[in-house]
Amino acid sequence: MCDTCGCGQPGDEVIIRKPGEHNHAYVHDGVKHNHSHDHSHSGEEHTHAEHDHTHHHHPDHTHGAREIVVEENILQKNDLLAEHNRGFFEAKGMVTLNLVSSPGSGKTTLLEKTISALNNRFTFAVIEGDQQTMNDANRINATGAPVVQINTGNGCHLDASMINSAVMHLDVPDKSFLMIENVGNLVCPALFDLGEAFRVVIISVTEGDDKPVKYPTMFQTADLCLINKTDLLPYVDFDVEKAKEYAHRINPQISFISLSAQTGEGMDEWFTWLEEKMVTGTD
Amino acid sequence: MHELSIAMSIVEIAEDYALRGNAGKVLEMDIEVGDMSGVVIDALEFALQEAVRNTRCEQATWKIIQVHPVARCPACGWEGAIDSPFTPCPDCGEYGLEIIRGKELQLKSLVVDT
Numbered sequence: 137m138c139d140t141c142g143c144g145q146p147g148d149e150v151i152i153r154k155p156g157e158h159n160h161a162y163v164h165d166g167v168k169h170n171h172s173h174d175h176s177h178s179g180e181e182h183t184h185a186e187h188d189h190t191h192h193h194h195p196d197h198t199h200g201a202r203e204i205v206v207e208e209n210i211l212q213k214n215d216l217l218a219e220h221n222r223g224f225f226e227a228k229g230m231v232t233l234n235l236v237s238s239p240g241s242g243k244t245t246l247l248e249k250t251i252s253a254l255n256n257r258f259t260f261a262v263i264e265g266d267q268q269t270m271n272d273a274n275r276i277n278a279t280g281a282p283v284v285q286i287n288t289g290n291g292c293h294l295d296a297s298m299i300n301s302a303v304m305h306l307d308v309p310d311k312s313f314l315m316i317e318n319v320g321n322l323v324c325p326a327l328f329d330l331g332e333a334f335r336v337v338i339i340s341v342t343e344g345d346d347k348p349v350k351y352p353t354m355f356q357t358a359d360l361c362l363i364n365k366t367d368l369l370p371y372v373d374f375d376v377e378k379a380k381e382y383a384h385r386i387n388p389q390i391s392f393i394s395l396s397a398q399t400g401e402g403m404d405e406w407f408t409w410l411e412e413k414m415v416t417g418t419d
Numbered sequence: 420m421h422e423l424s425i426a427m428s429i430v431e432i433a434e435d436y437a438l439r440g441n442a443g444k445v446l447e448m449d450i451e452v453g454d455m456s457g458v459v460i461d462a463l464e465f466a467l468q469e470a471v472r473n474t475r476c477e478q479a480t481w482k483i484i485q486v487h488p489v490a491r492c493p494a495c496g497w498e499g500a501i502d503s504p505f506t507p508c509p510d511c512g513e514y515g516l517e518i519i520r521g522k523e524l525q526l527k528s529l530v531v532d533t
Contacts, residue, residue, distance in 0.1 A: 200532050201533070203528055206433070206436050206526045207525060208526050209524060210428045291424075387515075
């Protein structure tokens with residue numbers, strides 16, 4: 137099945153391609169899904185008790201029925217594939233980062249500046265995730281780093297199988313950084329392990345300093361929080377210490393780097409963090 | 420709307436178990452959803468209605484068992500039910516409660532026809 141949205145309608149297909157390349161549609165495990173958009177509830181019965189939610193198409197079906205115990209985690213397929221990815225990345229000595237944030241936090245600018253500053257010392261490969269357009273991949277392509285764009289169509293997050301397919305399109309050298317720029321969304325990507333070594337959440341000072349408590353799941357699963365656009369601090373009502381305190385409440389282990397990808401302020405600390413991860417591996 | 424991916428995974432797992440158990444149709448699915456799992460139950464139910472179409476689960480009913488969060492304080496060892504894990508420990512006031520229940524996202528069991 138399709139792990140993204142499952143829908144086979146035009147515009148919903150996941151597309152993976154490099155800049156200047158023809159389309160490579162994402163393989164959906166050979167299963168087609170038919171979606172009509174009839175959401176009629178006639179003849180159906182909904183019960184919304186406090187603890188149980190039941191949904192009945194046919195209220196009586198006891199004849200010849202038997203129970204099968206399943207007890208399987210619903211995200212297991214994604215998690216297994218993520219572990220498979222992780223093993224592949226580790227075997228190649230790669231350091232893989234999953235960069236997550238709201239739209240417009242400056243992920244792509246951060247990547248452009250990082251690659252340009254460090255590409256004489258390290259090799260980088262990039263997977264870009266967006267619903268539509270090659271814009272971000274084209275920007276990364278200009279830095280010279282190999283890049284693949286995943287367009288998720290109507291999908292709201294990347295998943296492990298998309299990363300698995302995208303990596304096949306990238307010739308990633310051993311000992312590289314693989315930077316995965318997730319779809320700009322602070323909710324859904326939190327649930328989907330991609331096989332990354334580190335999850336980096338980016339917030340910019342033009343957002344509210346209460347982002348960590350508003351979107352706790354994302355901050356709870358992140359290893360590092362980058363606070364971007366610090367050059368704009370004099371003009372906005374953003375309290376860096378308050379944002380850190382909120383994030384610490386949710387995840388006492390999270391670390392922080394404040395920086396401005398635009399002016400370069402604080403970027404050295406980020407570069408040192410990256411360098412340490414390449415030296416120490418994924419420990 | 421990641422609930423559609425989740426709903427499709429549920430149907431996929433259910434079909435797989437039904438097939439391996441030589442069953443025809445899935446009649447009922449028991450699904451455990453923790454309050455801290457990141458899944459909105461109403462959205463999941465809406466997505467399930469779509470996800471079951473043209474599958475063995477098309478006529479299935481489902482029961483969603485909601486699991487309320489239980490946490491443990493690593494600082495003092497307090498354990499109990501909580502509304503949110505992002506509040507301080509009610510006993511010692513430290514932040515950083517560990518969720519020990521409430522993150523479940525599991526297909527528990529199926530009822531199938533013979």
